[in-house]
Amino acid sequence: MPEDTEMLYVHAQGPDDLYAAASKGEAEDLAFRLNEQVPMAKCIVVSSPWLQCSGE
Numbered sequence: 001m002p003e004d005t006e007m008l009y010v011h012a013q014g015p016d017d018l019y020a021a022a023s024k025g026e027a028e029d030l031a032f033r034l035n036e037q038v039p040m041a042k043c044i045v046v047s048s049p050w051l052q053c054s055g056e
């Protein structure tokens with residue numbers, strides 16, 4: 001799957017929360033900011049296991 005159509009999200013490993021992101025850069029920035037605020041969350045950027053919906 002090309003990177004520009006890949007669905008990404010930030011996974012906060014501690015509370016097991018998922019945060020959708022519009023791009024890899026946005027996901028990396030969010031993970032970095034969350035890790036600064038809550039280091040125990042150990043946020044990482046991962047590809048979504050779900051199929052992308054076109055919204056139609």
